Amino acid sequence: MPGRKRVASGKKTFVKKKSKGVKTTTKKKKVSVLQALHESQQNLTLALDAAHMGIWEWNIKTNAVKWSDNVLEIFGQTKKSFDGTFDAYLKLVYPEDVALLNTAIQEAITSKNNYHVQHRIVLRNGAIRWLEGVGKVLVDKKGNAVKMTGTVQDITEFKSKIAEREDWKMRYELITASSGQVVYDYNIPSGKIVWSNNIREELGYSAREMNDIAIWGELVHPDDRQEAFQQLERAEKSLRKYDVVYRFKKKNGEYISIHDRGFFLPGSDGKAYRMLGTMQDITGQINAEAEIRQSIRFRESIEKTMPGELYVYDLTHKRYIYTNGKTLSGYTQEDVQRMGDGFLYSLIHPDDRPSTDWNKEPFDVIKESLFRLKTKSGNWIWVSNRNTVFKKDDAGNVTQVIGIAQDVTEQKLADEQIRLRERSYRELFDSVNEAIYVQNPDGTFIDVNETACKMYGYDRKEFIGNTPAFLSAPGKNDFDKLIYQTELALQGHSQSFEWWGLKKDGTIFLKLVQLTKGSYFGKTIIFATARDITEERKAVEQLNQSEQSYRELFDTVRQDIYILTLDGIFIDVNKGACEMYGYSREEFIGRSPEFLGVEGKNDLAHLKVAFQQAAQGIPQSIDWWGRKKSGGAFLREVSISKGIYFGQEVLIALAWDITERKNTEDILRESELRFRNLIRNLNIGVVLQDPEAKIILTNKTAQELLGLPEDVMMGKTSFDSSWHVIHEDGSNFPGIDHPVPRAIRSLKPVRGVVMGIHRASRRDLVWLLVNAEPLLNEQQELIEVICTFTDITVLKTIQQELRESEQRFRILQEASFGGIGLHDKGVIIDCNQGLCDLTGYNYEELIGRNGLELIAPEWQQVVIKNIQSGYERPYDVEGIRKDGARYFLEVHAKNIPYHGTTIRVTEFRDISERKRSEEKIIEQNIRLQAITEDLKRKNEQLEEFTQIVSHNLRSPVGNILTLLNFFEGTEAADERAEYLKLLKESGATTLNTLHELNEVLKIKQNRNIEKQVLSFEKVFAHVKAMLSAKIAETGAEIHIDFSQAPIIEYPRIYLESILLNLLSNSLKYIYPGRPPIIHFKTFNIKDHIYLQVSDNGLGINLERYGHQVFKLRKTFHRHPESRGIGLFMIKNQIEAMGGEIILTSKENEGTTFSVNFNKYLTDGK
């Protein structure tokens, strides 16, 4: 190892020496080196000239450029025209490429890497050439770029070859880019994918980021990945088309729905080695489908919340095309479907049908009609409906209406009964279609009906009293016969005859008259009924004429027509048929068709079967090789069907030429350009048009979408008058405005044009989204226009349906009887006129307004609660109008899905009237109740008084009388003394009772007794003092709490009485052995002052004694002190002052008295 070190140091010194040596030799040999350099440069120049390659050196600092001489030729310049500076060079560069060039230079300088650029220059003659510059950057010792040097070469030829090669690829990319499709080229063995340039635009990734099949796989939604790969594997093995929809993650993280279609190219071993295809974002389409589904759900839920039956009715087919499921007729939707068209109409009473008919009413008309409907159970119900126009046909006739129907039978029944009763004989009489004449046996008219009047043009009055003579056409009728027939008719034999009538205006007509005997208001009369048969006669004549004209028609038709018997024998042929085969008509008739066929070409057995089938009414179609009389053969398609020919059942055969169609597939298969193939198979319609807008190429999809075969389209221009194209709004779309002519004029792409094209071949309309991309050459000259289009008919249909659905909803809203608003968390997002009318705001004012503003403030909490909880039943609140007026409102709301969120549909109904009457009733009830209560109380008091009189007063008085009798009936002194004592007692009792009664009467009468402001505490202290002895004796514990209601305005003597009696009551009825605890407490509830007195005494059985508590002289205890006067007295006092006293009690536990001093405030004041 040490030796190596030594070697290394030696080397170092050697290098130093050597470098010195070089320096010295450089000077010496400079001339010869330069010489050699010059020579080699010359050689190089020759080589470069041959390769059309120049060299250059650019001093970055000084901006000076050294060019080899041949650059002038490459640049197409002279020394005069090109001074060799960098700026002069930049001036030559094709303007669009300058930026590119600068970028390439900057990148090379920054990275100190090799420089490579391809750009165009403009020659002095204006021609454009492609140059390729290659070079490298020279750096100084510090690493700063100081110079660039390199070559420049004319690569125009090379470029144009590439351009040609790239042509189709570019077209294809343009096509796909214009339709939003990303094209891929997947190399199967390597797993690498090459993407079209629009990948960044469509998916957000650069082509490099997605250059591997594994990366693609990872971006497919995990749920769809397995399926996507399985399908890929299967398609790859079988070399079939790959056609899958999956979700795909874009660079921004968003998942989109991708429609991926690809084709496999097999390698030499027959296995797939390459896959070409496109990825298309179809999220919009999928979303639109989801939206329509949601919209339908939305509409349905709205319609379910509506009252009555909602429907869209098709007037042409007389059937519902939509209903909300509610049904007035009792038939279910399935029933109606089964019965078929016109069924519903048939349920409507015939008299009422005209009221439901429509003609050409404008769109905003709302028609109300009233009709009878036969229900499933066979009853007639009255239905009121409101309809408005939903659809019209081109002629302006209404074809569909939308409306609401409600059963109004109840209200209508009454009207109808009256109507039925009033329906007179006259109406029936007049409504008959036949003319009726009521005549006397002598022929004079008694009455005629409307039809008769119309028939002759005379007034009813002009008939009456006259005989039929004035109705007779002069000289045409046999009057003797008429009289004879009238007599026969009067004998009961009905007569009928023809009669030549004379109208008031002189017209003569023939009618068929029938005479019948009848009775008319009790009289024998002749009924004559008549029918105008002029028309019938005419019709028979016309029939004869029409047979003749038919023959002419039959012959003028260009097509060949053959009439055969059901067995297949010619009865008749037209001129066309004769010309076709060259036989005369007579040669056809009576023969069967075999003689017209090319021998061996037609299946005659099949022909026979076809005739049999057709004879059974099944139309047949066969191919027929025909031979002309002159020998020429041709192929015809013949249709055979059953028909009537002058009353005879026949077979009618019609024949067409079959044009051989070119098999486009065959031609296409020949194409070797794989992109051309791809275009053909692309699901986008592609049409290439030349600068004159002439079509030069179409693909299969284009042919399908435009409904024309390629050979028809070839050479056709956008200006061709046979195109029938319309704008989205239905107006005409002239050829000059089509995207291709516009692109030709502007040389700029025209994108996203929606065109509706009538396809004559299919008699339908297809909606296309059309792009036109002009393809320009270097000179900005138009080479061709690529027109691409996709079928958006489904999308348009969905959009249309969506619009209709929303329109339908709006119409329903408008037709609805109440106010309807849609709101999202309170904010109104839509409403109908009804809501405007109800609230006084206009539509613009309501939208965006908080719906709560329509509700009175004190009700808003209720509404908020109901919105939050999703309450779906009707409830009443008070509403507020714009002018501040209040009204009662029934609110009925429902949550529904709408454009991805949940909103609430709310129906407002003004129920002020209902509320007002409800309130009035409640108010009256309350008043009535109060009066009743008052009366009841007064009555009770009166009754009480009667009882007092009858029990307490009559009793002692009766005793006095009895005792007096006893007194008088005895002589015994001791007995007399006893009776006298009893008499005195009874007298005293009577007096006492009278005194007490007087007290009560005073109370009752003295309602205006003077009141003063009293302190409960003070009055109670006074009462307590009065009963101090008793309190001491019983050891009672008395608690008072007057703090909550300390004072009262009341008569002092009453309050004393009340407190005294309640306290003494509690002290009196003590539970034996239990010291009394008594609570006095006052408090307020609202405006009322309460006194509550509770004790722990004996209590009473309220069930048993409750009714007697406050009665005079009632006691419930075996108690020596029970007098039964106190409670009776205070009850009277309390009630006299408008109060109430009640008690609660439990036997053996205690009693609580509650006094509400001013329960009936008005009574006390």
Added chain:
Amino acid sequence: MENKTPIIALVDDDKVFQLTASRTIKAAQLTDKILQFENGEDALVFLKNHASDSETLPDYIFLDINMPYVDGWMFLEDYSLFKTKLSKPIEIYMVSSSIDPRDVDRARNNENVRQYIIKPVTREKFIELLGKAAA
């Protein structure tokens, strides 16, 4: 029953009525077996205690309405609950000074009240009532 003198119960808090009524009945020789109760409760207790003792139970009860504690009406309520346990039928006359038609109607509608009699009750009335019942 014909051979026996009836037992009478007077239920009334009015001392004067008790005295005059019993003297009148005795004087008329209708019976001398007179039970006196000054309120309904006492009468009820007596009836319950002697329910099976037909020798002691009264044949007639003269029942006042207006009494303290248990009045005539309450007596009738309780009576109807245990009358089936009594060993013999009892005729009840409601006796009151009340001429209030409500009292009269109420008594008439009570199945246990034979008759409503308005005080004062004369000797003739007692004879009529007790004699009729005896017959």
